[in-house]
Amino acid sequence: MKYLKNNLSAVHLALFAILLIAFTILTYCITDAGVDDGFDHDARVWQSTLGTVAGPFTGALSRGLQACCLQFSLTLTIVCGPALLVGILMQFVNFSAQNDYRPLRLVFWVAGWLIWFAGGIVSFAHALS
Helix, strand or coil, rough: HHHHHHHCCHHHHHHHHHHHHHHHHHHHHHHHHCCCCCCCCCHHHHHHHHHHHHHHHHHHCCCCCCHHHHHHHHHHHHHHHHHHHHHHHHHHHCCCCCCCCCHHHHHHHHHHHHHHHHHHHHHHHHCCC
């Protein structure tokens, strides 16, 4: 348990929060600017915005999980999922007793979450086309 506490810090939480907030705002702006296609526009905007944490599935959420959008999101997950997994798992690799690798761990952490959240933005390319 001590090892877990040493590797996941307030810095990790702050970086995650910054990325989540930035991508949530971006998701809101993208979905709110979209064409009102007969669905309850406001409900879809909020459904997609609150689903930002779902990463590549955000685009599918914006279209009510239509089959083609869901398939595209699943395809994106093939890339985004492993990137996030590596970013998370790197926090638990015991490089050495020294903290020399802490910046490297943070880079993997940010890169994993950045790729995951960016998958949501990419999924809009299909969902909103």
